[in-house]
Amino acid sequence: MTDQHPAIRLTGLTKEFGSVTAVDHVDLEIAAGEFFSMLGPSGSGKTTVLRLIAGFEQPTEGRIELFGQDVTAKAPFDRDVNTVFQDYALFPHMSVLDNVAYGLRVRGIGRKERRDRAMKALAGVRLEALAARRPSQLSGGQRQRVALARATVVEPKVLLLDEPLGALDLKLREQMQVELKQIQRELGITFIFVTHDQEEALTLSDRIAVFHDGRIEQLGTPEDLYERPASRFVADFVGTSNLFDAERSATLIGRQGEHSIRPERLRLSTEPSAAEHVRSAPGTVVESIYVGSGIRRVVDLDAGLRVTVLERNDRSRAGGQDRGDRVHVSWHDDDVVALLPPGA
Structure with a gap:
């Protein structure tokens, strides 16, 4: 059968x-x-x-x-x-x-x-x-x-x-x-x-x-x-990810190995987050791109990593983040994905 x-x-x-x-x-x-x-x-x-x-x-x-x-x-x-x-x-x-x-x-x-x-x-x-x-x-x-x-x-x-x-x-x-x-x-x-x-x-x-x-x-x-x-x-390859190599993972995420975070999981604010299980990193907005359903912000972190943040295009998103603005990028620990090393 x-x-x-x-x-x-x-x-x-x-x-x-x-x-x-x-x-x-x-x-x-x-x-x-x-x-x-x-x-x-x-x-x-x-x-x-x-x-x-x-x-x-x-x-x-x-x-x-x-x-x-x-x-x-x-x-x-x-x-x-x-x-x-x-x-x-x-x-x-x-x-x-x-x-x-x-x-x-x-x-x-x-x-x-x-x-x-x-x-x-x-x-x-x-x-x-x-x-x-x-x-x-x-x-x-x-x-x-x-x-x-x-x-x-x-x-x-x-x-x-x-x-x-x-x-x-x-x-x-x-x-x-x-x-x-x-x-x-x-x-x-x-x-x-x-x-x-x-x-x-x-x-x-x-x-x-x-x-x-x-x-x-x-x-x-x-x-x-x-x-x-x-x-x-x-x-x-599947979607867009912010990739953290082993060095950046250790300094920014506090974990060993390589990790990724999707752009829509990142948040922008003018101050670092004080919430539990949330980490923040300061940086500067280098590009702000309108994509219809959202706003794509490109941020150079002070730690030496460029990340992309995707904000929904609605009233809840923070405004006024233009090129040259200082911001804090934050993420929840649960949104960090550990990646296997090449060949594993």
């Missing part, structure tokens, strides 16, 4: 391209029905892992299982997965309906059944009214939804998405993030999503694997990664 096994299990997965190790002994399980994201910068190994799962690449070492079945050596068309690419790859000479039905046609499904299933898939992405149009007559977001319908109409067990929103403008991208999550919930299919956009991964995912140098640096929920980054790399 498929529900007794994870949708995907990777064991010791390794991929080498000559002298370059793109994927370095990755172990990973992805649950059935999960929206799972692989996040990392270019060259971190995330896209190679996706291609290995799809069967477009063969691993140098390791094993790939799909719902308990070993598919390591199987061709892409023998794996019950489908892939949505950034460029969508729709057939320009076909209607939207024929594009969606194409996979069913290749599988030998009869005309009436494939039309019914294609229309149902289009209804699932709210495009049934545009079934007769050509791709050139659609917006970028509509083409993205057609690609989703085409990928899901064949009812794959796992859907792989290789940065499918990367070609969209910011407003449409944000809108499609919401729609993509809704579609995944309605279909109940396991989605494996590759992106270098940390905000996108935080918005969409049930869990995220952060990749770095071919390995998984940290695996967890969006809240885990943001609130409790395990390493300096994760703290710096």
Whole structure:
């Protein structure tokens, strides 16, 4: 039974391209029905892992299982997965309906059944009214939804998405993030999503694997990664963090090792805080940036560290902190996150 096994299990997965190790002994399980994201910068190994799962690449070492079945050596068309690419790859000479039905046609499904299933898939992405149009007559977001319908109409067990929103403008991208999550919930299919956009991964995912140098640096929920980054790399890559090296941690935080504090956890005032479990450090405001929902203050601490403070743009925030003003930056002990040393 498929529900007794994870949708995907990777064991010791390794991929080498000559002298370059793109994927370095990755172990990973992805649950059935999960929206799972692989996040990392270019060259971190995330896209190679996706291609290995799809069967477009063969691993140098390791094993790939799909719902308990070993598919390591199987061709892409023998794996019950489908892939949505950034460029969508729709057939320009076909209607939207024929594009969606194409996979069913290749599988030998009869005309009436494939039309019914294609229309149902289009209804699932709210495009049934545009079934007769050509791709050139659609917006970028509509083409993205057609690609989703085409990928899901064949009812794959796992859907792989290789940065499918990367070609969209910011407003449409944000809108499609919401729609993509809704579609995944309605279909109940396991989605494996590759992106270098940390905000996108935080918005969409049930869990995220952060990749770095071919390995998984940290695996967890969006809240885990943001609130409790395990390493300096994760703290710096997922969101924005103020990083304290060992020396600054000892003098400012009073702890050994490296630590991080998120900008929204810092507070500015004209006097040092006297509250229990709160520490303060004096400094000078060097930049004040209006970002709509908040004000970003850049402060050079007297201890020799530059930090960023994010204040909400509301009546409760302190005013009058402009460039050159002397301030005290304060934080609660509970908002300090200890980071593992590199290689730990």
